[in-house]
Amino acid sequence: MNRIGRRWVAAFGLALMAAACESGGTAGPSEQALPIQRAPTPESEFTAKEIETTLDTLVAEFNEGAVEPMQMAILLKELGGFFTPITTGANRAMGELGVTGNVVGPSGQGSDQQQRAEAQGEQIVQAVADGAEGIGVSPFGEAIAAGIEEAVADGVPVVTLDTDAKDSKRAIYVGTISEAAGVTAGETLLALLPPAPGTVVIHGADDPSWVDGMNRMQGARGVLEKADYKVVVRAITWSPPGEAADVEAMKALIETADPPVVGLLGLHNVSYRCAMAAEAAEAAEGAGAKRLPVVAFDFEPKTVEYLRRGRIDATHAQRQYYAGYLVPYILYGIKTIGLDATKALFAPRMFDESRLNVGLDVVPSDKVEEYNAFLDSIGVVQ
Known part of the structure; x- marks a missing residue:
């Protein structure tokens, strides 16, 4: 610490x-309860x-x-x-x-x-x-x-x-609030994108029974579609081999989408898979491959790893x-x-x-250590 x-x-x-x-007991007639004091943050x-x-x-x-x-x-x-x-x-x-x-x-x-x-x-x-x-x-x-x-x-x-x-x-x-979180995430990615047209891949939910997931996805989608980008949603594969399936599917989207993919947005704790897909597509294209902006969600260890490497541009910590x-x-x-x-x-x-x-908390890739220092200062393990 x-x-x-x-x-x-x-x-x-x-x-x-x-x-x-x-709180040690009921105050007697001559006792007076101390005022509540918050420890300074x-x-x-x-x-x-x-x-x-x-x-x-x-x-x-x-x-x-x-x-x-x-x-x-x-x-x-x-x-x-x-x-x-x-x-x-x-x-x-x-x-x-x-x-x-x-x-x-x-x-x-x-x-x-x-x-x-x-x-x-x-x-x-x-x-x-x-x-x-x-x-x-x-x-x-x-x-x-x-x-x-x-x-x-x-x-x-x-x-x-x-x-x-x-x-x-x-x-x-x-x-x-899922709706608001989606809007914030969409706005973070929007600031990194080239002018439309272009396709944005959202790694999130498309199952109406998952209300929070859908609300988050729709919040982000609304921001990006309003800015005239085409949005394609890759539904998260949670069960094995989820990571491999998601990476391969998003890599294929990057290679085939029309108009071309200009950025990826992950909306849940496995959103580092977007960075894995972008790296895989860039490696397949070889020298001169265009770097795609990637924005993530949550502060999982793998996400932090990609932030430190600069392969995820920013994440959204709850x-x-x-x-x-x-x-x-x-x-x-x-x-x-x-x-x-x-x-x-x-x-x-x-x-x-x-x-x-x-x-x-919107955490850019160049603020990871500052964010970790903040968490440490309040005694939080994230």
Whole structure:
């Protein structure tokens, strides 16, 4: 961890000590709860300054009234991998707030999505029975709705994160908004393209049953088609031999498309396959082959490798840490100042009435080390 990170951790430790003193028991007549204090987030070009400012305003609102104890539960699909930064953010926020709560993974029940969603619904019901006054959950699917409705009927608000259960009675969704993410990715690639005409290959979703994937793809497609490019979607092959199949299919598109391919855009964590396809096509063409711009999504190790080599021009990193960090503050806000007041404070980041967009970090190939330094400074393993 670098020097900035050590300073952040030291400040965070002080905030945790204050939170621990606050939550150590019910305040007696002569005692007064300490005000909530956020540990300062290190300054960086990747710091989500608008979110940080809003959180400071939210905390000021909390401290205007009586600081109250609260119990909450954060239920995630996993605790590692993609969810590691979410876990870090949620635990940090609960420590700063001085609330009682845990971040827990799936119950392990069920072998398919439907069964896991139902088991997660049971986790919600159990959390309410255990005294939770607010619940954050990353849903496995819409089958979780019954558990959410039961919690809401008992007066316990539920906030979803990372994935949504839009047809349930959840209060707010917090995370990446697929439509907006697609537009941002399309705009990043657009800035690197030669003037139209030309074909752009999107490596993404074309299955209507995958709503988030389709929304992300359509957001990007709309940007590029509006700029008069022809868009061809190569649906991601997830099952083996997925990588080889995707690379070969995109290589063939590069070699045969009319008008010629002028760029590639990957919209999911395997988007480094676009760089592999571009390299394969350039190698087949030989000396003098034109270099194609490639824009990716997520910050997977292979994607970072291609960024460092300059073969991916930029990627879009999701702000999992901020999604996890925001949820406890929002749950606490719903309890203390109310749902409407909490949403009003976050109005600049509300995509619509009930979805809060944490946004994306656009990481160019020449900013990889700076981005890694930012992640290190907030104690996040991406």
